[in-house]
Amino acid sequence: MDSIIVTGNGPLSGRIPIAGAKNACLTLMPATLLSDEPLTLTNAPRLSDIRTMTLLLQSLGAEVQGLQEGQVQAMSSHALTSTRAEYDIVRKMRASILVLGPLLARFGHAEVSLPGGCAIGARPVDLHLRALEAMGAELDLREGYVHAKVPSGGLRGGIVEFPFVSVGATENALMAATLAKGTTVLKNAAREPEIVDLAQCLRKMGAQIEGEGTDTIEIQGVDRLGGATHRVVTDRIELGTYMLAPAICGGEVELLGGTIDLVRAFCEKLDEAGISVEETTDGLRVSRKNGRVKAVDVITEPFPGFPTDLQAQMMALLCTAEGTSVLEEKIFENRFMHAPELMRMGAKIDVHGGTAKVTGVDSLKGAPVMATDLRASVSLILAGLAAEGETVVNRVYHLDRGYEQVVRKLQGVGARIERVRGE
Ligand code: UD1
Numbered sequence: 460m461d462s463i464i465v466t467g468n469g470p471l472s473g474r475i476p477i478a479g480a481k482n483a484c485l486t487l488m489p490a491t492l493l494s495d496e497p498l499t500l501t502n503a504p505r506l507s508d509i510r511t512m513t514l515l516l517q518s519l520g521a522e523v524q525g526l527q528e529g530q531v532q533a534m535s536s537h538a539l540t541s542t543r544a545e546y547d548i549v550r551k552m553r554a555s556i557l558v559l560g561p562l563l564a565r566f567g568h569a570e571v572s573l574p575g576g577c578a579i580g581a582r583p584v585d586l587h588l589r590a591l592e593a594m595g596a597e598l599d600l601r602e603g604y605v606h607a608k609v610p611s612g613g614l615r616g617g618i619v620e621f622p623f624v625s626v627g628a629t630e631n632a633l634m635a636a637t638l639a640k641g642t643t644v645l646k647n648a649a650r651e652p653e654i655v656d657l658a659q660c661l662r663k664m665g666a667q668i669e670g671e672g673t674d675t676i677e678i679q680g681v682d683r684l685g686g687a688t689h690r691v692v693t694d695r696i697e698l699g700t701y702m703l704a705p706a707i708c709g710g711e712v713e714l715l716g717g718t719i720d721l722v723r724a725f726c727e728k729l730d731e732a733g734i735s736v737e738e739t740t741d742g743l744r745v746s747r748k749n750g751r752v753k754a755v756d757v758i759t760e761p762f763p764g765f766p767t768d769l770q771a772q773m774m775a776l777l778c779t780a781e782g783t784s785v786l787e788e789k790i791f792e793n794r795f796m797h798a799p800e801l802m803r804m805g806a807k808i809d810v811h812g813g814t815a816k817v818t819g820v821d822s823l824k825g826a827p828v829m830a831t832d833l834r835a836s837v838s839l840i841l842a843g844l845a846a847e848g849e850t851v852v853n854r855v856y857h858l859d860r861g862y863e864q865v866v867r868k869l870q871g872v873g874a875r876i877e878r879v880r881g882e
Pocket of ligand 1: 482483485553554583584585586587588624625626627628767768790791792
């Protein structure tokens with residue numbers, strides 16, 4: 460297995476291009492299943508999760524070309540051969556459940572393996588299933604699969620009220636509703652930029668949708684959807700992650716393609732901590748010119764709140780802040796597995812249930828560390844940038860799921876970082 464070696468060497472400077480959003484792409488790709496005409500995505504990121512979704516769509520008979528120049532992902536579902544998503548692929552990635560709504564809406568039946576647990580908590584899919592049931596789907600859970608069908612006449616519009624916000628369940632319901640008979644109203648819907656991006660793409664395909672970006676989305680079902688070409692929105696989590704690089708080790712870095720709207724709550728916390736963020740014509744410029752970062756309290760929430768996917772990285776910053784910060788994780792249970800690894804680097808962290816108290820230390824020290832999930836891995840790299848000496852991050856395959864060319868991007872702003880091939 461490969462590892463990444465980081466050696467802290469002071470302030471960074473330069474520019475980092477930010478890729479298209481992994482999480483947007485993972486819901487835009489299954490949208491191809493709604494139509495027999497081509498769907499082309501531009502600005503798609505080169506990541507292993509995107510390859511997993513490619514394999515899943517191909518296993519259903521969709522044509523998906525590997526990423527071409529210009530990060531173009533061309534897909535067509537005109538000749539699907541299967542409506543069954545097999546366990547072997549689904550178990551690798553929870554987002555696989557996003558094929559359920561589109562398959563059911565277009566073909567009236569689907570079998571999708573249940574994704575199972577994952578490192579950051581139980582993460583069930585009950586809200587996805589309840590939403591589809593509210594549109595008339597009949598579901599049966601057998602042998603680890605959801606067997607779904609709709610009575611003749613197809614899915615019908617209905618009111619879907621989510622008991623709490625779920626990004627994936629909102630996406631599944633939104634895609635399914637585009638082909639349902641009549642009007643569907645999604646209440647307490649997720650408002651993430653990835654949902655807005657999906658709605659915009661579906662609208663280009665001919666869907667009738669209003670209210671995306673608010674907590675109520677209304678969809679008027681249509682008989683069929685056509686093809687479209689769509690540019691994937693900027694990855695706000697990759698953006699926030701690299702904004703933390705100059706915040707953590709000083710200097711000034713411009714993040715190309717970034718906008719404040721994607722990361723407003725996060726920027727407010729950076730401001731409190733004493734980090735400057737300015738909009739430029741090409742993106743966002745982040746700098747930490749002098750003094751130590753100040754401690755700040757963070758609570759993770761659905762968008763527009765502080766994203767859970769930036770909690771681990773923010774913790775890395777707060778490890779060397781002046782004072783004590785309290786981080787509350789409200790979205791996932793068990794999402795502090797990076798804390799014991801950061802402690803190996805000299806951080807002072809006290810975790811109780813969903814709350815972590817971080818008392819800033821003067822400096823971190825390099826150490827061998829291991830990551831258990833995607834965002835945890837990158838938080839260890841960030842911590843390594845600020846640490847004295849060498850940090851070796853093991854199990855970097857997690858990183859390849861969500862960060863393209865992390866080594867090259869950080870080298871480009873002056874970081875001492877390299878990837879070492881394992882046996
Ligand atoms: C998406 C993102 C993930 C991010 C998360 C929260 C993708 C591919 N992944 O994941 O990176 O961390 O949003 O911003 O877009 N839940 C249920 N039942 C369900 C669905 C969810 O109990 O049917 C719970 C989850 O366990 C979690 C919470 O709801 O505690 C929010 O999860 P959700 O918003 O659905 O996350 P994902 O869509 O899986």
